[in-house]
Amino acid sequence: MLFNSLDFAVFLPVVFLLYWLAGGTSLARRNLILLAASYVFYGWWDWRFLSLLAFSTVVDYAVGRSLDRAEEPSRRKALLATSLVVNLGLLGFFKYFNFFAAEFASAFTFLGMPIAAARLDIILPVGISFYTFQTLSYSIDVYRRQLAPSRDPVAFAAYVSFFPQLVAGPIERATNLLPQFAVLQRFDRAKAADGLRQMLWGLFKKLVIADNCALEVDRIFGQHEAMGGSTLLLGAVLFAFQIYGDFSGYSDIAIGCARLFGFSLMRNFAFPYFSRDMAEFWRRWHISLSTWFRDYLYIPLGGSKGGRWMAVRNTFIIFLVSGFWHGANWTFIAWGALNALYFLPLLLRGANRQHLEIVAAGRRLPTPGEALRIGFTFLLTCIAWVFFRAADLDQAFDYLAGMLSPSLFHRPVFEYAPLPWLIGFFVLIEWIGREQQFALERQGMRWPWPLRWGFYALLIAVIGIYMAVGEVPFIYFQF
Helix, strand or coil, X not given: CCCCCHHHHHHHHHHHHHHHHHCXXXXXXXXXXXXXXXXXXXXXXXXXXXXXXXXXXXXXXXXXXXXXXXXXXXXXHHHHHHHHHHHHHHHHHHHHHHHHHHHHHHHHHHCCCCXXXXXXXXXXXXXXXXXXXXXXXXXXXXXXXXXXXXXXXXHHHHHHHCHHHCCCCCCCCHHHHHHHHHCCCCCCHXXXXXXHHXXXXXXXXXXXXXXXXXXXXXXXXHCHHHCCHHHHHHHXXXXXXXXXXXXXXXXXXHHHHHHHCCCCCCCCCCCHHHCCCHHHHHHHCCHHXXXXXXXXXXXXXXXXXXXXXXXXXXXXXXHHHHXXXXXXXXXXXXXXXXXXXXXXXXXXXXXXXCCCXXXXXXXXXXXXXXXXXXXXXXXXXXXHHHHHHCXXXXXXXXXHHHHCCHHHHCCCCCCCCCHHHHHHHHHHHHHHCCCCCCXXXXXXXXXXXXXXXXXXXXXXHHHHHHCCXXXXXXXXXXX
């Protein structure tokens, strides 16, 4: 079920009423309602893959309970290995089997022994990359004794399948989300209103910015051989807005939706396009995944404690694995490698911990130096996004070569006239709200209520007028 669908517009109020009215003061009944709603939400897309979700839940619940009783280090390691093998095995089979089979066949062909690649006609279960990492975080934290194992199978299953963030995150840590299912949530009107504001801004990002950018991006990338350099640059810039509007919009809707039920999810985006260098960008982009890799891969590998070159090695591993997590295609690996190269000069100079504060905090405008750094970082990001968006490496390199041709200085070809104004409005609101958790958190809270509600009505009207036609799936569903 898509957040931007009529189905969800009916589903959410029904679940909300059931949770707060039929759930009463029974924690078990409320968790059961959320669990049932989450399985309906996921099964709406394809009920056959509910078995995978249930299987992963049962395995990690059983591993957690067994870890609670196990004292011998060898047995604890074996239990953790079981969770890793089962979860990563399922992810690898559905997401990477065809990729490795094709690369295996290519390698033999290169050596003069051509073989036919075996290929499975399977579809990638929506959200498997997200809930796999979420359940793994539980098993690893229990193994490390940083979290007590859950003794409530319904609460644990509701944690794994919690519908607001099930299919595209934020990838929650068990230490943050699981304990919230052990507490009877009380309805908080201010928290719910806050959630609705965040959902409204998320819908604007997705329906107005991302989906309209997608039309231009598809046209430009689809005919890139016939486009001039300036139009190709425009396509890369618009894809930057598309993927940010799409994914951060989804995260805003997910976080806001969870607040309606009293839950707090972790922040996933912190205005990344206002970053002054690539290290700051990666502290602000897809935070739940970046910190997951930091805590469960970078630090166990030794982090930066082994010296400069170990830090370089581990940084490249993190970015390459992150790229591969996004998809079984060399374009994603190239995207990860390019971001590692962007990061490298900062790491070698020891400058990767600069710019920890919010840009131009307490001021209306950035300094000229800050504006130049923001623009340069955004340009680097757009170049990297070309690899992320391209169908293969050949297209990515052709696209970049065309972009750097003399036609870069010609006037770009642009079809949807309102888009620059919509993006300008979007960037303005994001800039004004950059010191908040999300752009609308305190926007207009001190205005007279007619003005504040007029602003919300304007946003809803803009969504109604400029939203793209049809239900456009979220980009990160394919990951």
